[in-house]
Amino acid sequence: MEYNFKELEQKWQKYWDDNKTYKVEVDNSRPKFYVLDMFPYPSGAGLHVGHPLGYIASDIYSRYKRLNGFNVLHPMGYDAYGLPAEQYAIQTGQHPAITTENNLTRYREQLDKIGFCYDWDREVKTCDPDYYKWTQWAFIQMFNHYYCNQAKQARPISELAEAFASVGTNGLNVACSEELEFTAEQWKAKTDKEQQEILLNYRLAYLADTMVNWCPALGTVLANDEVKEGLSVRGGHPVEQKVMRQWSLRVSAYAERLLTGLDKVDWSDSLKEIQRNWIGRSEGAEMTFKVKDSDVNMEIFTTRADTVYGVTFMVLAPESELVDQLTKPEQRAAVDAYIVETNKRTERERLAEVKKVTGVFSGSYAINPLTNEEIPVWISDYVLAGYGTGAIMAVPAHDSRDFAFARQFDLPIRQVVIPVGAEETDTATWEDSIDSKEGTMVNSDILNGLDVKEGIAKTKEYIKEKNIGKVKTNFRLRDAIFSRQRYWGEPFPVYYKDNIPYMLDEEKLPLTLPEIDKYLPTEQGEPPLGRAKDWQTEDGYPLELNTMPGFAGSSAYYLRYMDPKNDKALVGKEANEYWQDVDLYIGGTEHATGHLIYSRFWNKFLFDMGKVIKDEPYKKLINQGMIQGRSNFVYRVKGTNKFVSHGLRKDYDVTDIHVDVNIVRNDELDMEAFKKWSPDYADAEFVLENGKYVCGWAVEKMSKSMYNVVNPDDIIADYGADTLRLYEMFLGPLEQSKPWDTNGIDGVHKFLKKTWRLFYDGETLKVSDEKATPDELKVLHRTIKKISDDVERFSFNTCVSAFMICVNELNDLKCNKREILEQLLALLAPFAPHISEELWHALGHDSTVCDTAWPEFNPALVVESSVTYPVSFNGKMRFKLDLPADMNPKDIEATVLAHDSSAKWLDGKTVRKVIVVPKKIINIVVG
């Protein structure tokens, strides 16, 4: 029998499906293991060869764990809400649900052909009401909770309301949008509406006027991670700043826990680093500066309290509330003009502009609390309203931005730190600020002579003592804006009564997405849901018109897979206690600051509520690399229809033209296919080298316009799914980005054919039941060791070469022993399940190879009686020498020095030292 991959792959895919081979249930008799892929957004283009890379890796690991006795949860689903389906709906009128369903069917067909071990009974689709019911439910819970900084967890908002009624804001330490102060009496005197407004200031899901990233082209608001360089990530449209009343999630309340939680998870250092930077913790002090002739206090945040004696001016952000209060009448016109100017500049061109120093004097003077010096207060857009307090103390000598500002407006510069080994110099001669991370304090009264670290500590103590400030930690992490002016998303379970938002009863969930006539905003500029008929509660109160953003549905999907049919909870207690968390999560690094932050936040919130038992959702995370496209080119002689092979193109004046990579093999053009590819080339002529037309190539993004998209279906049709799986792994390390290049695919296909021939000689199965020889066992057990080790460290490319070595060696030994081949199949099954299942059954088994046991490594079978030592002289390997494995170093030394081959290298020289590393190397130092 020949290796007929087409037939046998279909046969076994059907078998696995019919037998529910991949169905999993809670089983307390076995340990669990949860392997998760980041679920895809089903785009219209279908899968290309880059998508399955991570899926194949996770599939191999899942199958490997199953063979090792684990009960493996390996589910798949779809992130089904998204902009492309909605854009398509706007253009064509086709309901996004239909577009999505079509794309999804195509994805499923493509995925099925690769032979993944997903339990499709657990499929989760974010647009399914049975699922988004729980997205809405979680939102309601967030609305009903606040974050207590003392307990470091979310608490019911009712507790806060009770506290307000008994003690007001006295002693309050909770996460909020704005620090408020009132007494119990004041609270009780407020109307219900006023109280509700105040509570929004503390809720984890809250409605507030926020500066948002507004994208006019998409007609919607975007989260920070959906904007890149002033353009929307999807579509690349300009984005501007705008104040809007929006739902937000108080992600910032969890900043500290999101940061410390990183220490507990097994993620790559680079990914942790990206999240740490995004969270952006900085320790410093908040200090109060009084303002001359005014009762206004300026709060500033600084990480360098020690440089307070070097402060020569203050700067406010243009958006700061203090601007108005601190502007003196004589400066009013100038300040107003500046504000108008910066409002324009906060738009996208500000990002494009080279750093331009602008600002205006407010007319007020602040008083340095340590020196009582009067210092001018300026306004400039290099200070951001959203970070710290929106005001800074400027130390131009030691901060490059302050320095540039001081030079521009001719403000004094005072040195307070002398770098190690340097002396104080005249600041007028400086070209830039000088670094002050290390050095000695000067011109700083009580700090003089201290080094920087001592200075920081002493100032912090001093300001606490004198009650002019406090130690404070700031985060860069912002709250997530959660409203989108879109149709194709989860509706909010929210209605409005007297302009105050209220949550629907949980029994009313899911609140399903209504039908509308057009997928566009209303004439009044309301979101598309404004077009829905009867979009109101039974009592006639209007429902929220915004929908939730893309990351809503993906934040807790991993929990739903544990218990996908439960209609009482997102995840039932029993299922959650068994599956706990994701042991291995594989996906792209592009989600580092989006999904992977939101999802951790969402999970921590559910953890605080006692709904899930793990604080961190993803124990281990691997980022697979991107697969780039590899484009091919032909070279047309200008003005002709003549094409010159790559090596000869220098002799002609040519234009490079992209050619479809699917009609090129090993960089050799299929000339007949090329003529048929486009009518323009039907009568093309070729100038060949060695009888071939060789194409040029380049690595580019995989895209239709470059004609370099390779579809996994085509590879499977030509070589089979097992070859595709092995080849994607063989391409290189999982985490590395690499171009798709079919040049090596014959190698792995050949390997599978060779494996097949270990079992079959033509039509006859040639497997024998004889006992295996020691040599055969040695080959097998070396492979068991290598594959087991390499799978554990996700080095799948080296696994494939280990298989190749093993099969080559068994071939050389003419091994056809069942004892060996059966074990080889168990090793190979996770990588190439179809061929393994076929041969497994050919050996007479009638149950699936997926449930056999992973072979056990026996070290005794690989012990060598002798070791081939490389013998080096002065570090250069000169010859090899076989010595008994148990020979002691002293004898080895004597044997080597006495050996004939050594004579040449020892001739006329003295042996200074001999190093013998047992079982590794011998090095002789001569001179």
Added chain:
RNA sequence: GCUCGAGUGGUGGAAUUGGUAGACACGCAAGACUUAAAAUCUUGUGUCCAUCUGGACGUGCGGGUUCAAGUCCCGCCUCGAGUACCA
């Protein structure tokens, strides 16, 4: 600018803790089988020198540590990713 990665044959890559650099493949060359092709198999293949035995050089560049460096340390270059008036 800052942070984090990476640089090895014609190509993809291997070398897990400092111990034979280039495993395994692709490609290329020569050969076997064949009327021919495909398929399959055998041999060779880092560079340079040499008739062979052999030798010199060689992991982005320059230094260093070590008996021994692709691997560790210092300084640079190039590429990639993340992030950016974050006080």
